[in-house]
Amino acid sequence: MRGMTALKFPVITWLESGQTRSARWRSEAALPPHAQLVVVDDRLGVDAAWKLASEGTAMLWRGDWQNARNLLQGLSRRADRQPRSGSQKKPGTPGEAFELHRRNQGRRAQLLAMLLVPLGPDYGVPLRRAQDVRLACSEAYGPSTGEDSIVSLRELLAVISAHEWRKKGVPVPAVEGRIYPHFGVFSPVRGEYVDLVAKATLPANCDLAFDIGTGSGILAAILARRGVGRVIATDMDDRALACASENAERLGLGAAISLVKTDLFPEGLARLIVCNPPWLPAQPTSPVEYAVYDPDSRMLRGFLGRLAAHLTADGEGWLIISDIAEHLGLRSRQKLLDWIAMAGLIVIERLDTRPTHCKAQDASDPLHAARAAEVTSLWRLGRAGGIN
Incomplete structure (x- = not known):
């Protein structure tokens, strides 16, 4: 266990009050510990913090908790005002616009991640006016290792936000209840793909279905609510499996939904197999982005x-x-x-819908043209020669 802890949570060291200090480094994006770190407090302003971050120096906060949050907001506003990388030359293609957008977002995330806060052995934050984040951290990180640790304030705020979503849930009419997303598991906030699965005609006598890459379990829950007798939901991520299991139980569908940890398909045959893979063939940079970005379309091609x-x-x-x-x-x-076609499949039908999320209407979004033209589809596929 000690070896696994050291592998997952490497040590970060810094100089404070003339002494070398150390703690475990936490980063869900698997970023390495910062090589340059200084201790700061309420005397640090946005200009000085921006200069340090831009130079690659991380800042360990020892001041007031609320002032740290205010400083992060100031850095966020500063990042949003910065000229975008390569802005002198307008992207010539939508693909170039996407790559530029990803670079800008990555640079912004890198800068904002430079403001760090300490966590105690029980996940308490030893700062003035700090809120109680112990339960939120336990949900996201698992049981405490009993050691001090360091985390970026930006990540910790995401952990807190995920905790609040997990408490209140996301209402989904198609399941006659709420879905409670966990930290690192994509929340079903875009309803168009949910509605497609809720309305598509089920195959006759559909007593078994597979839900590939279940995530929060939303699609498995819809199928079970629609009367599919048994749904086997798969995922490779332990957080997703725990999230889907909890949601199935909360909805009273635990007997109908089975969770299996596997890469894509469980064993056997099913009359219906559903999959909502990540939609963009690009490299994710954080756990939750694995629901959006699929490098080289690996999951899509595998399915x-x-x-x-x-x-x-x-x-x-x-x-x-x-x-x-x-x-x-x-x-x-x-x-x-x-x-x-190469997979020996045919298209039976395609059901289309237009997204209704706010970015589709936001003309200032750098990807607005693509978002405005976007269509979400449910492709009904069958085995070539297998449909009567």
């Missing part, structure tokens, strides 16, 4: 390539995916159709 082997002869695979990657020039529609 399509193995789907026919797990479908009954008259079964259906439901691929729920947005075409935003096509509008950004990251993947063509023809490439998707080629993958479907």
